Amino acid sequence: MYTDNHNHTKHFSSDAKMSAHELIDTCRALNMRGVAVTEHYEGDYPHDIGVSQIFDISEFFDTTKEWLEYAGDFHLYRGIELGYQKHLCAFYDELMAKYPFDSVIMSNHLYNGKDPYFFRDCYEEDMLTVYTRYIEEMADLVEGCDNFDIVGHYDYINRYAPYEKPQIKYEQCPQSFDRFLSAIVAKGKTLEINTRSVDKMRRKGFSDVMPDPAILRRYYELGGRNISLGSDSHTKDTLCIHFKEVAEYLSSFGFTENSYYVKRQRHGEPLV
Ligand SMILES: [Zn+2]
Numbered sequence: 064m065y066t067d068n069h070n071h072t073k074h075f076s077s078d079a080k081m082s083a084h085e086l087i088d089t090c091r092a093l094n095m096r097g098v099a100v101t102e103h104y105e106g107d108y109p110h111d112i113g114v115s116q117i118f119d120i121s122e123f124f125d126t127t128k129e130w131l132e133y134a135g136d137f138h139l140y141r142g143i144e145l146g147y148q149k150h151l152c153a154f155y156d157e158l159m160a161k162y163p164f165d166s167v168i169m170s171n172h173l174y175n176g177k178d179p180y181f182f183r184d185c186y187e188e189d190m191l192t193v194y195t196r197y198i199e200e201m202a203d204l205v206e207g208c209d210n211f212d213i214v215g216h217y218d219y220i221n222r223y224a225p226y227e228k229p230q231i232k233y234e235q236c237p238q239s240f241d242r243f244l245s246a247i248v249a250k251g252k253t254l255e256i257n258t259r260s261v262d263k264m265r266r267k268g269f270s271d272v273m274p275d276p277a278i279l280r281r282y283y284e285l286g287g288r289n290i291s292l293g294s295d296s297h298t299k300d301t302l303c304i305h306f307k308e309v310a311e312y313l314s315s316f317g318f319t320e321n322s323y324y325v326k327r328q329r330h331g332e333p334l335v
C-alpha cells in the first residue's frame with residue numbers, strides 16, 4: 064500500500080508510453096495507496112531532440128480534471144518534474160507559485176550542460192571527477208532553488224556510466240555529499256530513492272544495485288528523515304517496482320516513512 068511519487072504519461076512527457084488511464088488502472092490493480100503524475104518540464108533544454116521538453120501547464124490542469132474523475136476515490140496527485148539548470152531557479156520558483164501542484168520534483172538531467180543519456184562522451188573523464196562534479200551540481204540545485212519538494216534521482220549520473228563499478232558512493236566524494244545532504248536537511252526537502260535506478264542496475268547484471276549504505280547513513284546522521292519512493296515509470300509495467308524490497312532496506316537504516324505530497328504539504332506513510 065504505497066504511494067509512487069514519480070511517474071510520466073504519454074500525454075505530457077514525450078519519452079513516456081503509458082496513458083493516464085493505464086496508470087490509474089494499474090495502480091488500483093496493484094492495491095497501491097496513491098500515485099503522483101510528474102511530467103517532465105525542462106526549461107532551456109540544451110539538446111534538439113525534435114520534441115518539446117516542456118508542456119503547457121494550464122492545459123495540464125484542464126486535462127487532469129478528467130483523470131481525477133476517472134481515478135475517483137483512488138489518490139491521484141498532480142506533480143511535475145523540473146529539470147534543473149542554475150539560471151532557471153528564479154523562473155521555476157515563480158512558475159511553481161502560480162499553479163496548484165501537489166508535488167514538485169527537482170531533478171538534474173545534465174552533467175556540465177549536457178544530458179548523459181544523449182552524450183555518453185560526458186564519461187570520458189574519470190569516475191571520481193564526473194561523480195564529484197555531478198553531486199556538486201546537485202548541491203547547487205538544493206541551495207539555489209526554493210520552490211520544490213523532492214530532489215529527484217541523485218544517482219542519475221550512474222545510469223549510463225560505462226565504468227566497471229558504476230554505483231555512486233559516499234566515499235567517492237564525501238565533502239560534496241555532505242554539502243548536498245546538509246542542504247536537503249536545512250531546507251526541509253525530501254530525498255528521492257529512485258527505484259528505476261535500482262531496476263536499471265539490476266537489468267545490467269550488477270550485484271551492487273541498492274543505494275549506497277554510507278549515503279543513507281550520512282543523511283540520517285545529518286538529521287535527514289524525509290525520503291520518497293519513486294519508480295520513475297514511463298510504462299505501466301514498472302509502476303511501484305521493487306518498492307517493498309527497497310522500503311525494507313531503507314527501514315534498516317532507521318527511516319520509517321515514505322513521504323508523499325498533497326497540495327505541497329508533506330505526509331508520511333509507513334515504510335514497513
Ligand atoms: Zn528524471
Ligand SMILES: [Zn+2]
Nearest residue numbers: 069071144295
Ligand atoms: Zn522522471
